[in-house]
Amino acid sequence: xxxxxxxxxxxxxxxxxxxxxxxxxxxxxxxxxxxxxxxxxxxxxxxxxxxxxxxxxxxxxxxxxxxxxxxxxxxxxxxxxxxxxxxxxxxxxxxxxxxxxxxxxxxxxxxxxxxxxxxxxxxxxxxxxxxxxxxxxxxxxxxxxxxxxxxxxxxxxxxxxxxxxxxxxxxxxxxxxxxxxxxxxxxxxxxxxxxxxxxxxxxxxxxxxxxxxxxxxxxxxxxxxxxxxxxxxxxxxxxxxxxxxxxxxxxxxxxxxxxxxxxxxxxxxxxxxxxxxxxxxxxxxxxxxxxxxxxxxxxxxxxxxxxxxxxxxxxxxxxxxxxxxxxxxxxxxxxxxxx
Numbered sequence: 145x146x147x148x149x150x151x152x153x154x155x156x157x158x159x160x161x162x163x164x165x166x167x168x169x170x171x172x173x174x175x176x177x178x179x180x181x182x183x184x185x186x187x188x189x190x191x192x193x194x195x196x197x198x199x200x201x202x203x204x205x206x207x208x209x210x211x212x213x214x215x216x217x218x219x220x221x222x223x224x225x226x227x228x229x230x231x232x233x234x235x236x237x238x239x240x241x242x243x244x245x246x247x248x249x250x251x252x253x254x255x256x257x258x259x260x261x262x263x264x265x266x267x268x269x270x271x272x273x274x275x276x277x278x279x280x281x282x283x284x285x286x287x288x289x290x291x292x293x294x295x296x297x298x299x300x301x302x303x304x305x306x307x308x309x310x311x312x313x314x315x316x317x318x319x320x321x322x323x324x325x326x327x328x329x330x331x332x333x334x335x336x337x338x339x340x341x342x343x344x345x346x347x348x349x350x351x352x353x354x355x356x357x358x359x360x361x362x363x364x365x366x367x368x369x370x371x372x373x374x375x376x377x378x379x380x381x382x383x384x385x386x387x388x389x390x391x392x393x394x395x396x397x398x399x400x401x402x403x404x405x406x407x408x409x410x411x412x413x414x415x416x417x418x419x420x421x422x423x424x425x426x427x428x429x430x431x432x433x434x435x436x437x438x439x440x441x442x443x444x445x446x447x448x449x450x451x452x453x454x455x456x457x458x459x460x461x462x463x464x465x466x467x468x469x470x471x472x473x474x475x476x477x478x479x480x481x482x483x
Contacts, residue, residue, distance in 0.1 A: 201385045202264045204229045204392045214323030215261055219330055221341040223261075229392035231261040236371070237276045237310075239337045244306035247412045247460065252371035253404040254302050254414040255310065257338065259329060260395055261322055270389060271325045272316040272396055274444075277336055279309045284335045289315050292328040300440045302414065302456045314444045316387070353405040354463045362467035363401065363474065365481035374403045376467075378479035380418060386448040394482050396444060397452060401470060403463050411463035413470075416456045419477050424453050426476040431457055434469025 209224070212231040216222045223233035235258070236251035249255055259273030277285045282299070289296055298314040319325045352369055359374065360366055367376035378399040384391045391397060399418050403411040413436070419427050428438060439456040459466050 202266050202268070202389045204262045204390060205265050207231070207263050211263065212261060212322065215326040218323050218326035226260075227392055227394060229262065230395055233259050233261075235259065235275075235333065235338050236342075237336075237338060238342065239339045240276075240278070240308070240310065242303070242306055242308065242310055244303045244412075244458070245460070247404075247406065249303065249306070249412070249414075250372050250404055252373035252375075253402050253412060257333075261325070262389075262392060262395065263322070264389060268318055268320055269322040269325060270316060270318050270387075271322075271329060272314075272391075273329075274312055274314050275333070275336070276338075277311050277313060279311065281336045282311045282313070285313065285332065288332045288335045289313070292332050293317050293319070294328070294332065295446070297446050298442060298444050300442050300456075302416070302439065304437060304439050304458050318387075353407060353409070354403055354411060355409055358464035359403060359467040362464055362471055364471070366483050367401075368483070372404065374405075376401045377482040378474065378477075379482045380452075381478050381480055382450060384448060384450070384452070386445045388447075391448075396448070398482070399474065399477065399479050401467070403466070405463070406460070409462055409464070410460065411466060413459040413461075413463075413466045414457070416454045417473065417477065418479070419453050419455070420450050421453060423477045424455075427473045428455060430473035430476055431455070431469070434466075434472065435459065435461070436466070436469055436473075 206228045207225070209231070212223065215231060219233060221233060223231050226232050234256055237255040237257065238251050240255055242249040242255060255276055257273065257275045259271060262270045264270065275285065286296060294315040294317045296313055296315050300312055301310070302312055303310065317325055317328065352372070352374055354374055356367070356369065356374055360376065363376050365376055365378070367374050377394070379394045380397040384397045386396065397418050400415045401413065402415050403413055405411055417427055424441070431438060436457050436459045439458055441453060441455045443452065444454055445452065459469070
């Protein structure tokens, strides 16, 4: 309640009413003139942000691995094409020895940096990624990202209590020369202990000590095994835009479940859920009812549409039991299997 609306002592209300009338009369010419005065220009939108009412968002175009040869050369490591729309390059932190609640965390479970390059129909390139940094690396990495033209969009953790402490930061950049973007990324990564790419294994990977069929049946999708972990992923059904650009399916809007075998069919579970605001309460409630621990709830982007939220989680139990616990939360979100 404002002072003008507060109860007045006897007679005060009449005085206030007269003052209001006088003020209205005095302002009338001003308000009338305002109707004919040209409006001033609105502030310019931030760089890269698409203002309302402008042209449709820029769309990604298909490419091949050959298109990204300069990126591979600049990074001194090769990636892989996903959905024929983006070139994905992993940077596993095999140099780290992280323990989380008695579990030795493998790089594929929760210690991998990942960066993707996308070519757009305006002949530009976007690079978007998620980088792992130790406590001692984080600030220098953040400074290097800004110095090399990247925008940081999130800083958070993926794991509950763990040692040594590790952080994750999301970042992206745009440019006309993909090789130049890759060189900038490589300069940024020099501020971390990210090791060079490991040579390809000379032998076939051993089968994981997990009930893969049971996990996939519980989740309703096929997964993929690699680097000692089984992973199942899901993409948002909606078209996602960020910074005025359409994101390819699966990029920046993925639910991922990683199962690291611990023996006897048990697994350590880590990953993240992607949700809209309306889905968050039901998804988080379902995870907790399934006995899965919540670690973080946050955004990964700054201007994504629809606005997306992510929660990271942790669990240790029978792998199939964990997968069954995930399913109700999965069903509470608008996703579909990526495979």
